[in-house]
Amino acid sequence: MPQKTMVEALNLALDEAMSADESVLIMGQDVGVNGGVFRVTKGLHEQYGRDRVMDTPLAECGIIGTAVGMAVYGLKPVVEIQFSGFTMQAFDQIEQNMARLHNRTMGRFPMRMVLRTPYGGGIRAVEHHSESRETYWAHTPGLKVVIPSGPRNARALLAAAIDDPDPVIFYEPKAVYRAFREDVPEERETLPIGTSQVVREGKDLTLISYGAMMRPAREAMEDLIDEHGIDIELIDLLTISPMDGETLCKSVAKTGRCVIVHEGHRTCGIASEIIARINEGAFEYLEAPIKRLTGYDIPFPYFQTEQYFLPDADDIIESVRETMAWE
């Protein structure tokens, strides 16, 4: 199996989708000749031409708004917004049209489109380049929200998102883009949207995370098993919305303890929703309060201090040990 970075794996998924279906097209700033600022669309412009890999004017609202119209017309736009912090410019079109047109027209018009955008911190970027605001979209009825954690699931989930008949917000952990390589099968592969993955089975504590935070979570898990003898069950959420509450509750019913890790702000963050689900579905099995290790409710710090804001493996180990010690 060829080894690929997440950037290369995403590029492969886009290439496969465009070659299989003429109605798939890519839109965004600098996605054409330049191949995108992170090179996810590299080479596609040469292969498919400027009408299918379209360099747009610099207006996020305009990109999403016109993509909505193309979807109504039966095309399948895969839009790149350069950084997720810039999706705020397009909030109106995502909320008014992308998320609602199918409902407004009682399904008369298709709304097959994917909004891809890099999210999260850890790359020493300027302000507005490090946000994790997936909560906004999970809170918006009509959307699906997907966040892969590695090259292989990124490729499989993007393929599934482009196949999906409903609009998908696809957050790409940019800290993972080139962080490591992974075996990615040559044959096309998809993963179901709406299903979380139990990465490792364990009996002592359920550790839940997604996206870029899966790396420190794995690192912490190994240390916790080897050094502390704590048998961790690790879950990669993969889809934020619709949330796979069943898998989460089933795990916590088994372990009785749970720690949730994400970069996004705490209040009304994804962990809040996970805790509510567990409260509804596995309350009687809990042996300790559920711990959430998240970004704080402050704007993402300027990059000289970002490493203290982002949870790392040490913080996760600390949270897990604290939860294990609770009686």
Add this chain to the structure above:
Amino acid sequence: MTIITRPRDEAADSEVPTGQAAHHMDMNPIDLGRIEALQVLDEHGNINQARDPGLNDSELLAVHRAMVLTRAFDSRMLTMQRQGEMGTFAPNLGQEACMIGQVWELTKQDWFSPSYRSFGAQIQRGWPMERLFLLWSGYHQGFPPPEGVNDMPFSIVIGSHVLPAVGIAMGMRRRDDNDCVVVNFGDGAMSQGAVSEAFNFAMVDRAPVIFVCENNGWAISTPTKLQYATDHLAGRGVAFGLSSIRVDGNDILGMIAAMREATRRARDGEGPTFVEAVTYRMSLHTTADDPTVYRDSAESEPWESRCPIIRFQRYLEGRGLLSKDGAEKVRSEADAEVLEARERFRKIAKARPREVFDHLYKVTPSELEDQRNEYLSRLDRKGVD
């Protein structure tokens, strides 16, 4: 045709788009104040032969009927709203020529994206009136465009429908379809950044879209002098490179002449056009509005003599196509048609509370199914069908 246009830079049409060369810059300011409005029929029903779009007799009478029907529907909606049978809606009294003129040249394959004050145009496009009654009285089933009618639903958030309309036109250009899109909005929408973005995206992509701004003088209580600081809006189209025209929006033949040229340009691959239709909101912003709070009746009175229907009737009378009695007959037939639609509406108006989850997704996620089941059991408990 007085379409105001800026000659295209040939280099911009080459395979690789280039920016405007510096030597095209002209330091002399362009005097946009001199843009004049296209008018074919004046207030007295006199025609400017040179600009007459040349409709035949039956077409002229059909245009007249459509405008009269628009007014009859508007009037009936107002009565029904005052009697509690209709929700809040935005009357379009006085804007009938804009309504009918902007869609008159469209085919079934073309698309129309209305604003919420566009029901005359929607009726003309093939929306059954009972469906519009459903829509404005709060039934979801009134919202989707009927099968076979290539229209978008209107948007409530001002200007948010304009970019998707451009996207449809961008799709048409990619599929080499010889069709076009008309998108309608008001003078207030011109202040939305998304509308400026739409102008720019359309022009950069040479999308076959026609922007129709019904400049009716008011955005609720905000007059145009507080909405923009120029004498008119057409110049803004010019600034984006769009062929732009200002039309007397109370002149149905002027509207049709402008739309004929704009749709021809779109179909011939000449790109988008901006039409500023100058009209006047004779009635309320919506039925929840009271213009006497902010508007002097001395301002609206002169517009009564500019009524698009009276003007056109004078013309038709002059041509011997319509008598006073004939006009009255058209009016009473339109009223009867609206009342028949109201009867059909009353028969089909039924809320469907059990279906509110059904259309959000093409495939409803299982977690939403759980919420639906919870909601349905709530309805069961309340005994709701």
